[in-house]
Structure formats: structure tokens, C-alpha cells
Amino acid sequence: MNEKIAIIGLGYVGLPVALAFARKYPGTVGFDVHKEKVAELNRAYDRNHEVSADVLKATTMKITADLEDLKGCSFFVVAVPTPVDKNNVPDLTPVVRASETVGKVLSKGAVVVYESTVYPGVTEDICGPILAKTSGLARTDFRLGYSPERINPGDHEHTLERIVKVVSGEDDETLQRVAAAYGSIVDAGIHRAQSIKVAEAAKVIENTQRDINIALMNELAIIFDKMGIRTIDVLSAAGTKWNFLKFRPGLVGGHCIGVDPYYLTTKAQELGYQPEVILAGRRINNTMGAYVAQRVVKMLINADIPVKGARVGVLGLTFKEDCNDIRNSKVPDILTELEQFGIKALIHDPVANPAEAVHEYGVKLSPLDEFRALDGLILAVSHKAYLEMGQQQLLSSVRDGGVVADVKSALDPSKVDRRMRFWSL
Numbered sequence: 001m002n003e004k005i006a007i008i009g010l011g012y013v014g015l016p017v018a019l020a021f022a023r024k025y026p027g028t029v030g031f032d033v034h035k036e037k038v039a040e041l042n043r044a045y046d047r048n049h050e051v052s053a054d055v056l057k058a059t060t061m062k063i064t065a066d067l068e069d070l071k072g073c074s075f076f077v078v079a080v081p082t083p084v085d086k087n088n089v090p091d092l093t094p095v096v097r098a099s100e101t102v103g104k105v106l107s108k109g110a111v112v113v114y115e116s117t118v119y120p121g122v123t124e125d126i127c128g129p130i131l132a133k134t135s136g137l138a139r140t141d142f143r144l145g146y147s148p149e150r151i152n153p154g155d156h157e158h159t160l161e162r163i164v165k166v167v168s169g170e171d172d173e174t175l176q177r178v179a180a181a182y183g184s185i186v187d188a189g190i191h192r193a194q195s196i197k198v199a200e201a202a203k204v205i206e207n208t209q210r211d212i213n214i215a216l217m218n219e220l221a222i223i224f225d226k227m228g229i230r231t232i233d234v235l236s237a238a239g240t241k242w243n244f245l246k247f248r249p250g251l252v253g254g255h256c257i258g259v260d261p262y263y264l265t266t267k268a269q270e271l272g273y274q275p276e277v278i279l280a281g282r283r284i285n286n287t288m289g290a291y292v293a294q295r296v297v298k299m300l301i302n303a304d305i306p307v308k309g310a311r312v313g314v315l316g317l318t319f320k321e322d323c324n325d326i327r328n329s330k331v332p333d334i335l336t337e338l339e340q341f342g343i344k345a346l347i348h349d350p351v352a353n354p355a356e357a358v359h360e361y362g363v364k365l366s367p368l369d370e371f372r373a374l375d376g377l378i379l380a381v382s383h384k385a386y387l388e389m390g391q392q393q394l395l396s397s398v399r400d401g402g403v404v405a406d407v408k409s410a411l412d413p414s415k416v417d418r419r420m421r422f423w424s425l
Contacts, residue, residue, distance in 0.1 A: 003181060006031060006073035008098050010041060010063070012048055012325070013115060013149040014079030016160045019051065020185040021077075022061035030063045031070055033101070038065045049324055049351075050153065070105040075181055078102065078127075079115045079149060081255060083328075088262045088282075090119070092126065099127045103134025106142055111169075113145035113178055117260050119204060119267035120197040124170065145169045145178040146196045148203030153254075154323030161187045168192070168199035207260040208278055213247040214257070215281030218288050221249040221425050225295070230424060232409040249425050250408060251292075251330035251380065252285040253319035258328050289333025292407055292425065296376055297341050299403040299421050305375045308342030313371045313397060316381020317349040317357055321408075324351045331380045332361045345378075346370055350385040371397035382410035391415055 005025050007018035010032040018030040032038050040047055041063045044056040062069055070076075080094040095116050102112055112131060114123050123146045132139045147167045152158050165186040169175035175192055183190045193199035221231040231249055238244050252258050261282055265275045300307050319329040331347075338345050346366045349357070357363045371377070377398045379386065386394055391411055398404060398420060404411070406424040416422045 003075040004073045005029070005075045005077065005181070006070050007077045007079060008032075008102060009078065009080035009094075010037065011079070011081065012050060012153045013151045014077070015041075015046065015048075015051055016151060017077060017079055017115070017149075018061055019055060019059055020160055021181075022059050024184050026060060028061045029069050029073060030061050031067075031101075032063075032065060033097075035065045038063055047353075048153070067101065067105060070102075072107070073105070074107070074110050075177075076102050076106075076110065076112045077115060077147075078112065082116045082118055082259070082263065083255065084259050084262045090263045090266050092118070092122065095122065095127065096130060099130040100134050103131045106131060106135040106137060108137060108141045111143040111145055111174055111177055113147050115147055115149040117148065117203050117207075117256070117263060118200055119263040120200040121267070123196050123200060143170060143174040143177075144196065145174055146193075146199045147178060147182060148199055148206075150206075153325050154320060161185065164188045164191055166191045166193055166199050166202055168194075168196045170196055201264075204260050204264045207257045208264055210247075211252060211257045211261050211285060212277060212281040213245060214250065214252055215284040217247050217249040218252075218284050218425075222291065225423075230409075230413070232424060248409070249288075251288055251319075251333075253328045253330040254325065255319075255327050258285065258319075258330070286330075286333075288425075289330040290337040292378065292380075292405060293334045293337030293341075295423060296338070296378060296403060296405050297343075299405070299423060300376060303401055303403055303421050305402070310343050310375040311373065312338060312343050312345045312376040312378065313374045314345050314347045314378045314380050315349075315386055315394075316379070316383060317347055317352045317361075317363065317365070318381055318383075321382055322351065322384050324353060326352050326356055326360055329361075332363065334378065334380060335361075335363065346374075349381070350383055373397075373399045374402060375399065376403040376405070378405045378407065379410060380407050382408040386410075395420070 004027050005021045006029040007014050008031050010030050022028040044053040078098045080098045083091050085091050150163045165182045167178045167182050169178050179190050224231045239246050261278050265278050268275045317331050318326050348368050354365045357365050374397050400419045403421040409424040413422050
């Protein structure tokens with residue numbers, strides 16, 4: 001197959017896809033509007049730390065921010081973020097802008113495949129007309145496809161090549177073309193969806209399902225806490241049954257699970273249906289940061305430690321373990337709630353970018369050696385670096401009689417100093 005492939009957006013999703021295509025298709029182009037990022041990648045540096053310098057040095061892909069380099073490409077892959085705004089309304093601006101960019105260089109016979117998470121209908125009803133208008137081509141002069149991304153940041157086991165790739169096209173010929181392209185780089189195989197809308201829907205419910213299951217665990221954790229039993233102990237017992245789903249409670253952040261459900265619920269509401277279960281799960285998960293902070297405050301009170309001005313340390317800022325992505329992290333919710341009680345917490349993260357922490361949340365990261373004589377400690381993200389320190393050293397920063405909150409249930413409560421008050425979600 002003689003395709004000249006271009007990937008639009010070189011972030012967590014686009015960069016691995018671009019590199020994979022470049023290994024099979026000479027002349028592959030990786031495009032991003034952020035010139036600083038492009039310069040970094042050309043220096044073999046990935047700011048997300050997902051791709052090594054050796055891999056970037058070895059690629060034959062042209063990494064560019066110049067539109068001219070996209071001319072003549074026959075197969076476009078759009079892999080840009082799809083966020084929500086402050087009111088949790090889907091923000092399609094990145095997808096719209098990317099479509100306008102592709103439209104400026106789109107030629108007859110080309111296919112444009114979207115990987116960004118959207119609600120059913122966006123590819124054909126919104127992106128297609130934008131491509132036609134910007135390019136000046138008739139809608140029948142190019143083809144549309146959709147192949148939902150399944151990249152898991154920080155996961156080096158479930159990589160692009162090892163996950164079944166769902167593909168779709170607006171007609172049979174396009175479907176076969178999209179399947180052939182992705183089939184050449186994905187070892188796990190291809191699933192051909194019946195339509196673009198089916199593929200869009202499949203993506204948006206993957207994370208919606210996980211969101212709802214985690215919400216159930218979070219609600220159970222609140223109930224069990226009131227009963228005085230540890231959720232992790234209950235789950236360990238229940239998990240011995242063959243068909244028990246092993247989800248865990250926790251903070252639900254990031255750019256997928258905490259965002260994707262709103263794409264589905266917004267569309268449902270536009271169609272006149274109020275999605276009760278999905279939004280209930282979102283409400284529960286969105287309150288967990290505040291719940292953790294309030295639980296710590298209660299522990300301080302019960303330990304006769306003055307709340308206002310208490311020295312509390314928070315370990316971890318990123319949205320998940322061993323990943324430097326802080327987008328839509330729920331740890332700042334803990335910090336915000338603590339501040340309502342007069343507690344200005346120290347926060348440390350071994351992998352987060354300090355400048356991004358300030359820019360995104362106004363949070364200044366502190367070195368670990370400042371975590372001394374703390375009244376309270378919250379293990380919010382169980383990074384490998386923390387676990388490798390060992391529990392005794394990790395808790396040595398807490399004074400006698402202090403409190404410890406283990407959000408991830410990563411610590412052994414039987415080995416916590418009895419003079420400390422310990423709680424896990």
C-alpha cells in the first residue's frame with residue numbers, strides 16, 4: 001500500500017502512532033502546532049517521557065510545524081486532545097482547528113482518520129463539513145475514518161502494537177484502506193466496526209464504564225469508612241469470587257476517565273435524555289478529593305492537633321502513578337479543600353514538571369527534605385519512587401501522634417507506628 005501518512009498532534013497519543021507508522025511508511029510526517037514541542041522532539045526529547053531519545057533519534061519521520069510539509073499526504077491521522085471546559089461541556093476546539101489545518105492541505109482521494117475521543121456524529125457531522133469548506137473540495141472528494149485511541153500513559157505493557165485496534169470508515173472501501181494501514185503496525189489485530197458512529201460510541205463508553213465502576217467503589221469506601229472497616233480488606237475478600245470485578249476506589253483524574261463521560265452525557269442531553277447513572281458516577285468521583293481532605297481534618301481534630309496552620313504534606317500531584325501528566329489531576333482538589341480549613345499543604349512529586357504545576361494549578365512543589373515534623377501526611381499518588389523508599393522512611397516525616405492518609409491503600413497498616421492515626425480510602 002502506497003500511502004504517505006501524516007499525524008496531526010504529537011502528544012501522548014499522536015507521537016507513538018506517528019513513530020509506528022514511520023517504521024513502516026517512508027516519508028511519514030508528524031505535525032504539531034506547538035513549535036517548542038517540535039523543536040524538542042527534533043532534539044530527541046519527549047517532554048512526556050513516553051518515548052526514549054534513542055527511538056526519536058532513530059526515526060525517519062519528519063517532525064514539523066510547517067503546513068507545507070503536509071502537502072501531498074494521502075492518509076491523515078488526527079490525534080489531538082478533546083477536553084471539557086470549566087462547566088464540563090465538551091470543547092471541540094482542538095478537533096475543529098486540526099480539521100481546518102488538514103483542510104488547507106487536503107487533496108483529492110485522501111482519507112482523514114480521527115483518533116480523538118468524541119461523541120457519535122462528530123467525525124461525519126462536524127469534521128467532514130469543516131474539511132470540505134476549508135479545502136474547497138466536494139465532500140465526495142475525500143474519505144473519513146475513525147479509529148479510537150487506546151493509549152495508556154505510563155503503561156509500557158499495553159502499547160499501541162499490543163492492543164486490538166478498532167477501525168471504521170464511511171464506506172467499505174475506506175474501511176479496508178484504514179484497516180490495512182493500521183493492520184500493518186498493530187500486531188494484536190484489527191476490529192472493523194460497522195460504522196464510524198459505532199466506533200466513536202465504543203471509545204466513549206470504554207472510559208464511561210470504568211468511571212462508573214470506580215464511582216461505585218468510592219461510594220462503598222465512604223460507607224465502609226462509616227462502618228469502621230477497610231475497603232481494601234472487603235475488596236480482597238470479595239475478589240476471591242471468579243466474576244467479581246476488581247476495581248478500586250480512588251481519585252479519578254486525567255484526560256480520559258474523568259472527561260470522556262461528559263461527551264456522551266452532553267450528546268444524550270441534546271437528544272432529550274437525562275443520563276442519571278453516568279452523571280451520578282461523575283458527581284461521586286468529582287467529590288473524592290474534598291472527601292479525603294475532610295477526612296484528614298477530622299483525624300487532626302481527633303488527635304487534638306490544631307487544624308488551622310497544621311503542617312500537612314501531600315505526596316503526588318500527577319493524575320496517576322509514574323506518569324508526569326498533571327492534566328485534570330484531582331490532587332489539587334485535596335489542596336483546595338485543605339486551604340478552606342486554613343491548611344497550606346506542602347506538596348511533592350518526583351515526576352511532575354514544577355513549572356507546569358505552577359502554571360496549571362498555582363502549586364509550588366517542595367523538595368522532600370522539607371517534609372519534616374508533619375502533623376499529617378497524605379499519600380495521594382503511589383509513585384514507584386515513594387514505595388521504593390520503604391514505609392518506615394516514608395512515614396518518618398510525620399511527628400509522634402500525627403495522622404497518615406493512604407489514598408491508594410499502598411501502605412501496610414500493621415506496620416504503622418501505633419502513635420499515629422492511620423486511614424486508607
